[in-house]
Amino acid sequence: xxxTLFYLSLSMAATIGFAQERxxxxxxxxxxxxxxxxxxxxxxxxxxxxxxxxxxxAGLPDDDxxxxxxxDGKPMAYPIRYLAMSEILDDRVGDTPIAPSW
Amino acid sequence: MYARRVxxxxxxxxxxxxxxxxxxxxxxxxxxxxxxxxxxxxxIGPMGGKPLTVIPSIQTTWKFWRERHPDTRVMKPxxxxxxxxxxxxxxxxxxxxxxxxxxxxLSALGFGLAFGDEALWVSLEDLxxxxxxxxxxxxxxxxxxxxxxxxxxxxxxxxxxxxxxGVLAYREGWRDFHPESKGLP
Numbered sequence: 001x002x003x004t005l006f007y008l009s010l011s012m013a014a015t016i017g018f019a020q021e022r023x024x025x026x027x028x029x030x031x032x033x034x035x036x037x038x039x040x041x042x043x044x045x046x047x048x049x050x051x052x053x054x055x056x057x058a059g060l061p062d063d064d065x066x067x068x069x070x071x072d073g074k075p076m077a078y079p080i081r082y083l084a085m086s087e088i089l090d091d092r093v094g095d096t097p098i099a100p101s102w
Numbered sequence: 103m104y105a106r107r108v109x110x111x112x113x114x115x116x117x118x119x120x121x122x123x124x125x126x127x128x129x130x131x132x133x134x135x136x137x138x139x140x141x142x143x144x145x146i147g148p149m150g151g152k153p154l155t156v157i158p159s160i161q162t163t164w165k166f167w168r169e170r171h172p173d174t175r176v177m178k179p180x181x182x183x184x185x186x187x188x189x190x191x192x193x194x195x196x197x198x199x200x201x202x203x204x205x206x207x208l209s210a211l212g213f214g215l216a217f218g219d220e221a222l223w224v225s226l227e228d229l230x231x232x233x234x235x236x237x238x239x240x241x242x243x244x245x246x247x248x249x250x251x252x253x254x255x256x257x258x259x260x261x262x263x264x265x266x267x268g269v270l271a272y273r274e275g276w277r278d279f280h281p282e283s284k285g286l287p
Contacts, residue, residue, distance in 0.1 A: 019116060024134050026146030031125075039146065041118040041136060043129045048114060051178040055168050058176040062165035065254075068174070069103050069159040070265070075171035077164070081184030082177060087117040088128055090106060091177070097106035098157060099115045101126065 019045030046086040052076070071096045078102075103159035104128075108152055124278040140279060158265035166253035213249075213256035214276040214283070215268040217241030221280035223273055228286065229256055236286065 025040045058077075060066070066077040072094025080102055083089065088101040106113050113130040115137070126139040135147030143153045160167075168174060212225040218241025226249060229236070235246040245266065249256040258266040269276075277283060 019114070019131055022134075024118070024129055024136055024146065026136060028136065028138070028145040029141075031140055039136075041127055041129065043116050043118045045116050052175040053178045055172060055174050055176060058164075058179065060164045060176070060179065062163060064164045065161060066164050066167050066176070067103065067159050067161050068167040068171070069157060070171070071157065075167075075174035077167050077171075077174050077176045079164070079177060079179060079184065080161070082180055084185040087126065088104075088115055090114050093175075097112050099104040099106050099128075100159070101104060101128075102161075 019048075021045065044086070046089045048090040049092060050089060067100050067102055069093070069098065069100070071098060103157040105155040105157055108149065108155075113149075124275050156267045158267045160255060160257045160265060161270055162250070162253040162255040162257075166250060166255065210272050211254075211270060212273055212276070213247070213258075213268055214271045214280065215240060215245065215247075215258055215266070216280055216283075217243035217245075217266075221276075221283040222286065223271070223276045223280070223283045224256075224286045225273070226251075226254070226256060226270075232286070235259070238286070 022043045023040055024043055025038070027036050028039050029036050060079060065080040067080060067083060068075065068077045070076075074094050076093045078100045083100055083102040088099050090097070090099050092098070104115065106115065111132060113132050115128040115130055118127040118129045118136065124140070128137045129135065130137070130149065133148045135144045135149035137143065137149070137154050138145045139154065144150050210225065212223050213229065214223045215221065220241035222240055224247075229247070229249040230251055235248045238245050238247065243266070244261050246259045246261070247256065248259065255270065256268075258268045260266055
């Protein structure tokens with residue numbers, strides 16, 4: 001029963017476009033002004049809407065580096081040590097969807 | 103920090119192995135378009151040509167941020183220590199090179215800004231010797247350039263105190279994006 005449910009959920013995830021490792025191909029200029037090249041990039045899924053906590057709950061050392069932003073009047077900080085694990089992630093602050101990157 | 107809303111669509115960006123050092127490539131799940139930080143827009147796929155919008159943000163110590171924004175939320179720290187980071191010879195926000203320099207090297211770190219067709223890079227070492235803020239105009243934008251040595255950071259504001267887009271970067275990494283960059287007088 002558990003095995004059946006596991007495979008069911010996998011196929012559902014694929015059907016609804018769940019993030020997965022994938023390859024995208026195309027043609028691009030490696031830098032502006034350069035000749036176009038065939039390109040193949042490997043895409044790595046990153047976290048979406050990670051949980052957040054208050055400043056008191058965060059338990060971060062004073063000298064930890066964070067990426068700070070104020071969006072819709074709401075301040076939000078992303079510890080670099082976690083942001084660096086995925087280079088970018090997808091989040092929402094207030095009504096605004098943002099992608100912090102490091 | 104990028105805006106995920108492009109025209110009337112909300113996109114979900116994933117990280118892609120880049121072709122070049124100092125160029126972050128991201129791919130959105132909705133259209134599989136490839137967005138290039140170097141080009142400042144999508145370069146492959148249905149969103150090709152659409153601009154990648156950068157939202158102002160600041161990299162700083164937790165202490166510095168929390169003191170200024172006591173009501174801040176924080177992304178919840180995970181169960182692991184996370185990934186060790188250090189200032190590397192590339193703009194903050196870029197994919198890592200194969201062999202990153204180990205340890206903080208603040209002597210060559212600086213702050214890069216670009217508005218209109220003008221760009222500027224100044225080392226944190228240089229900034230530390232100047233007024234705080236330094237006032238200037240760049241590409242028509244009025245800028246107040248702040249620095250804080252304890253927080254290992256610099257940032258730029260407009261005349262109303264709004265944060266402007268700027269980035270901590272090594273000179274060489276910044277020049278990949280803005281070869282015509284000048285310094286402070």
